[in-house]
Amino acid sequence: MKISIFFFIFLFAHSLLCQDIPYFTSLPIGPILNYTQSSILILLRCSSPLYIYINNTLVSLSEINSLQFDQWFLLNTPISLSTDTNGAISPQILSFTNFDLSLSISTPISSKEFKLFVFENKFYGSGSVSVPYSSPLIITRNNVNYQKLNIINNPLQIYKYNKQLIKSWEEKSIDIRLNDITVRYSNEDPFLDILLSIPESGKGVLKIESKINIKGYEYYFDEIVISITKKDQVFRLPTELIDSLSIVQEETSKYIMTSAPYDKSSRLELYLDSLKIKSGELVCIEEPVLFQSLTINDIIQLEEIYDYRKYQFRQSDNINVIILEYSWNKMVGWEKSQPLNKGYSCNFLDQRNQYCPYCPEVYHRMVKTNNIYNVYKSNRVINLHDFGLDVSLNLYDSSFYFKNKDENILQNSQASINFNFTETFTTDNNYILIPDNNKDSSLYLWLPNITNGCSGINISYSDFFSQSSCQMSQYSCSNIHYFREPHDETIYMNSKYNLNYGNKRSGIMYSIDSIIFEIPQTIMNLNLSLFVPSLPFMQPLIKEKSFESNSSIAQSLIIIKYSFSNFGKRGGDFSISMNCNGTSNNLLNYGTIKPKETLQFSLSFQKSIFSKNTRVYECKVKVTIQSLEYWSKSDKEIESTKNFIFRENENGCYHNITKDSITISKEFVRNISTPNEATFIIKIKNNIETIDWFFFNINCFKDSINKTIQIPSHSSLSIPITIKHSSNTNCKITIDSFLTKCQNNIYSDNWNYVSDITNISNKQTISISNIILFVLILSLF
Numbered sequence: 001m002k003i004s005i006f007f008f009i010f011l012f013a014h015s016l017l018c019q020d021i022p023y024f025t026s027l028p029i030g031p032i033l034n035y036t037q038s039s040i041l042i043l044l045r046c047s048s049p050l051y052i053y054i055n056n057t058l059v060s061l062s063e064i065n066s067l068q069f070d071q072w073f074l075l076n077t078p079i080s081l082s083t084d085t086n087g088a089i090s091p092q093i094l095s096f097t098n099f100d101l102s103l104s105i106s107t108p109i110s111s112k113e114f115k116l117f118v119f120e121n122k123f124y125g126s127g128s129v130s131v132p133y134s135s136p137l138i139i140t141r142n143n144v145n146y147q148k149l150n151i152i153n154n155p156l157q158i159y160k161y162n163k164q165l166i167k168s169w170e171e172k173s174i175d176i177r178l179n180d181i182t183v184r185y186s187n188e189d190p191f192l193d194i195l196l197s198i199p200e201s202g203k204g205v206l207k208i209e210s211k212i213n214i215k216g217y218e219y220y221f222d223e224i225v226i227s228i229t230k231k232d233q234v235f236r237l238p239t240e241l242i243d244s245l246s247i248v249q250e251e252t253s254k255y256i257m258t259s260a261p262y263d264k265s266s267r268l269e270l271y272l273d274s275l276k277i278k279s280g281e282l283v284c285i286e287e288p289v290l291f292q293s294l295t296i297n298d299i300i301q302l303e304e305i306y307d308y309r310k311y312q313f314r315q316s317d318n319i320n321v322i323i324l325e326y327s328w329n330k331m332v333g334w335e336k337s338q339p340l341n342k343g344y345s346c347n348f349l350d351q352r353n354q355y356c357p358y359c360p361e362v363y364h365r366m367v368k369t370n371n372i373y374n375v376y377k378s379n380r381v382i383n384l385h386d387f388g389l390d391v392s393l394n395l396y397d398s399s400f401y402f403k404n405k406d407e408n409i410l411q412n413s414q415a416s417i418n419f420n421f422t423e424t425f426t427t428d429n430n431y432i433l434i435p436d437n438n439k440d441s442s443l444y445l446w447l448p449n450i451t452n453g454c455s456g457i458n459i460s461y462s463d464f465f466s467q468s469s470c471q472m473s474q475y476s477c478s479n480i481h482y483f484r485e486p487h488d489e490t491i492y493m494n495s496k497y498n499l500n501y502g503n504k505r506s507g508i509m510y511s512i513d514s515i516i517f518e519i520p521q522t523i524m525n526l527n528l529s530l531f532v533p534s535l536p537f538m539q540p541l542i543k544e545k546s547f548e549s550n551s552s553i554a555q556s557l558i559i560i561k562y563s564f565s566n567f568g569k570r571g572g573d574f575s576i577s578m579n580c581n582g583t584s585n586n587l588l589n590y591g592t593i594k595p596k597e598t599l600q601f602s603l604s605f606q607k608s609i610f611s612k613n614t615r616v617y618e619c620k621v622k623v624t625i626q627s628l629e630y631w632s633k634s635d636k637e638i639e640s641t642k643n644f645i646f647r648e649n650e651n652g653c654y655h656n657i658t659k660d661s662i663t664i665s666k667e668f669v670r671n672i673s674t675p676n677e678a679t680f681i682i683k684i685k686n687n688i689e690t691i692d693w694f695f696f697n698i699n700c701f702k703d704s705i706n707k708t709i710q711i712p713s714h715s716s717l718s719i720p721i722t723i724k725h726s727s728n729t730n731c732k733i734t735i736d737s738f739l740t741k742c743q744n745n746i747y748s749d750n751w752n753y754v755s756d757i758t759n760i761s762n763k764q765t766i767s768i769s770n771i772i773l774f775v776l777i778l779s780l781f
Helices: 066-076 267-278 296-305 461-467 480-484 488-497 753-758
Strands: 003-005 039-046 051-054 057-060 079-083 092-096 100-106 113-118 134-140 164-166 177-186 189-198 202-214 217-230 233-253 282-284 308-315 318-329 333-337 344-347 361-378 381-386 389-395 398-403 415-419 424-426 431-435 445-447 499-501 508-511 514-519 524-531 542-549 557-566 572-580 586-593 598-606 614-625 637-647 662-669 677-686 693-700 703-710 715-724 730-737 747-752
Touching (some): 177 202, 267 308, 267 333, 389 415, 542 614, 557 614, 662 730
Parallel strands (some): 164 499
Antiparallel strands (some): 039 100, 079 113, 092 100, 189 524, 233 361, 282 308, 318 333, 361 431, 381 424, 431 445, 572 586, 614 637
């Protein structure tokens, strides 16, 4: 009769990762007592999928057939059943999967006790992790009170925080809120305070159009455009590298550990251990002098000089005890061994032998994994590095710009910005552990302190040897749980600061001498203060449009018209005054002009019957806007003067004009200093009763002079003329009335000025054969 023991066990396996130590178990979990049969069927299930080496290649059991597995099993004998008569029985494979083995094992009646053994380095989990030397089952024909099998695994799982993905500040458009606008006075100078708030980091634009009351007057200001870019705040936590430590694992074996294992190391670890030489604790056997003052550069030189080198360190007070051993190999790098770490052995049913409670002897020691963390110390004070605030203000034709708290470049103190910000904050964590080969902040550990020994995170080989024992459970001297199950401090720092901004940046980033924090901005209030006179107030701005007359000969009135326009954005009250000399009528008016409006005013007066035929009126206009105190001074006032010439009381053209109405005489003046020039005084007498304004014209060769002159009736006007001699000596003099309707000349005469020179009393002859140019200079008195 055969007893079959089959059970599928998932309870121990479902949460384990590939880094777990795979192990076999059998049911019942504990010894089989009072067994009477001559054979037994056993199902061994592994905690993870099984792998074996065939031809030096690691393959899964699911990838091979029964024949291949039977041949491998026969050659390697991975499982056997030992008896109390020192016999060894090989099981027969009935079936297998990638998780379990079904075995048929003979249990001779002649033997009273059987122990099932699974040998190390036969079966593997993924990642070439060996199933440890184990004894999952004991079968006895006696009723013995053996302890039940109690396996507590210690999986090497590395905690990695899953960062929350949020939008980066570059991706966010924010609404800027206008909370209040007030006028404040400082030393009697008015300032406009604009209170704003932004909800978070991002970019936003606010346009303000409003009015304010200053000293009882309402001011409307033009659009103020406020552009704000609020980046995330960047803080910096200074750090100092002080040590490195490894995740350690407990190793078990059936065989005596004759030497300590070599662990992967680094030049930094060698340097830190060399500090114990400086303190007098250790002595380097090979290079005692060099290692007393060893530097990182010295280690680099050793690496360049040697392909292979070994250094041993002994206790300074005991030359026979080797504490440390470093090995350098250019192909491998630095490795470290501590010879004392040969571990110790535990016996049958000792508590530490959890995988092999029925083994006669199991050796235990601590090994360092390749998971090395550097230890950084901080002063816990996190300082503001970049507040990340950019503000620009566009005020019509002016602009102001502000960048960060130390770069305020608002022009001429006409604008300022105030806001509250935190310059520092503190953390309760004095230490940060960062993987040596991976600076991803998801893997950081934040700790208030570094604890040593078997119960701490920093465990040495001597700690394992002196603080652990066979009466303690396996893995009672381990630091894996620090990296697998993060403490509250790490959870807090990650959940609060370790965000993922748009898959671009991490909220916590590594720097050589610090940890950088990027922290989103929460709601923030800003107070922009603007000097009132610098504001782009909407106001009236005036300019002259026209200044003209529309009087004609037939009209009895002279009408002067004036218009001005408002090209500003606000209306305003104005006053206008207009007058012309020699008239009794004046214009004085008041009113309001609207934006983009043009207003016209006119001044009229009668033509005078007592005046001469023509007359000049000088007309003046003044327009003034009633300006408020903080409006600009420009374009608020117009002052304009213009001369208008009119013909009065003339119904026809040239009454009583005779050849004697205008008489002209010419007098030559000797010019001794410049013999090539001749100066004449032309004297004009007006004998006309009704005309006193004339057009006077002299045309000599190509040059001509046209002037408007006034000669009162029965009066004369003398005009000096200087002539440079020319081959053409003929000139024409014409005088006409100012009235354009009269086309006939009052006076017209062809004049050869040389004949006047030759007829003078001194009979001077002037040669003109070589003169080619003349210039007329006319001065009116």
